[in-house]
Amino acid sequence: MVRQYPAGWLAAVREVVWHRNCWPVRAGRDAARCSTPALPGTWPRGRKTKRCRGDDNGVDIVPDRFDKAMVVVAHPDDPEFFCGGTIARWVREGIEVAYLICTRGDKGSNDPTMTSERLAAIREEEQRAAGRVLGVHQIQFLDYRDGELEPSLRLRGDIVREIRRFRPDVVITTDPTTRFARGIYPNHADHRVVGDVTLDALFPAAGTRLYYPEHLAEGLAPHQVSEAYLAVTNEPDFWVDTTDLIDLKIAALACHASQIGDMAALERRIRENVDPRAPSPDERPRYAEGFRRIIIRR
Ligand SMILES: [Zn+2]
Numbered sequence: 001m002v003r004q005y006p007a008g009w010l011a012a013v014r015e016v017v018w019h020r021n022c023w024p025v026r027a028g029r030d031a032a033r034c035s036t037p038a039l040p041g042t043w044p045r046g047r048k049t050k051r052c053r054g055d056d057n058g059v060d061i062v063p064d065r066f067d068k069a070m071v072v073v074a075h076p077d078d079p080e081f082f083c084g085g086t087i088a089r090w091v092r093e094g095i096e097v098a099y100l101i102c103t104r105g106d107k108g109s110n111d112p113t114m115t116s117e118r119l120a121a122i123r124e125e126e127q128r129a130a131g132r133v134l135g136v137h138q139i140q141f142l143d144y145r146d147g148e149l150e151p152s153l154r155l156r157g158d159i160v161r162e163i164r165r166f167r168p169d170v171v172i173t174t175d176p177t178t179r180f181a182r183g184i185y186p187n188h189a190d191h192r193v194v195g196d197v198t199l200d201a202l203f204p205a206a207g208t209r210l211y212y213p214e215h216l217a218e219g220l221a222p223h224q225v226s227e228a229y230l231a232v233t234n235e236p237d238f239w240v241d242t243t244d245l246i247d248l249k250i251a252a253l254a255c256h257a258s259q260i261g262d263m264a265a266l267e268r269r270i271r272e273n274v275d276p277r278a279p280s281p282d283e284r285p286r287y288a289e290g291f292r293r294i295i296i297r298r
Contacts, residue, residue: 066169066226068096072159072198073174074149074190076105076127077256082231083172084134084249085242086289091135092245098138098166099131100159102194107146108259116146122258130255134248138166149193151200157212159201164220171225173198175233175292183234191232202228203296226298229291236290239278243287246271 069090071079079087079099091097104120105127124141131139142158149155163171176195178187205211207224229238242249250267253260260266278288 068168070168071172072100074194076123080252085245086240088245088248103146130252133252149190163206175230228294233292238291238293239288
């Protein structure tokens with residue numbers, strides 16, 4: 001069952017959340033500083049943006065200039081759990097965001113009446129609904145089988161193809177070195193594989209002409225991504241302040257109803273468990289998403 005949000009409600013939430021920080025800037029303090037577009041898709045394609053920093057309390061470390069970001073992960077719901085606040089923030093700032101989901105998530109149920117085929121269809125619909133909440137521009141599925149991802153040349157080629165097609169400046173994926181998250185939680189094998197293969201796709205394959213030369217015949221030229229941000233990492237060195245986007249992240253997570261037994265409990269956990277590793281001023285709660293930053297090309 002996918003939770004439905006009326007279009008007007010969504011637009012209203014977005015408007016409030018997106019402009020909470022930049023509105024006072026627009027209202028007069030320094031109108032020229034604010035470049036946040038009113039809605040996704042209204043920003044001119046390819047234009048270099050000037051960020052609206054708002055009230056960041058010094059934690060804002062979004063790179064200064066990029067236009068396109070791609071999120072390459074294993075399962076439907078990974079983007080929202082791992083980096084939903086960052087995605088919402090980047091979309092708000094006029095960055096075009098695409099998802100590449102490698103599996104169909106077709107094993108994520110213990111309901112004896114559920115089949116893999118039916119679950120895959122449900123989870124695809126849930127993922128598209130969550131993407132709409134965050135304002136994501138494109139969602140692509142590679143349709144590998146859940147729990148069976150392997151570090152294959154075929155998977156690498158499929159990821160390279162989508163990188164060459166969408167041509168992102170930055171890519172978010174999962175840290176392949178995380179065997180145990182925070183040192184105690186086992187990390188899903190698919191998360192490790194997709195991170196490993198995506199990094200190999202980013203360097204050197206996607207930017208090198210003779211890797212997957214059949215892509216040239218498809219009209220896809222080599223493309224070099226500048227940076228990768230690794231989520232689910234034990235070594236975060238890059239934090240994105242998502243404090244003013246926590247409501248939108250929770251609304252997007254709520255779309256994944258097939259994966260969440262008790263949404264109220266999840267919401268409570270998210271709001272109460274601030275990552276102790278994140279920079280946090282004393283005066284107010286601070287939500288931040290941490291990544292390990294990899295520079296591929298300067
Ligand atoms: Zn996952």
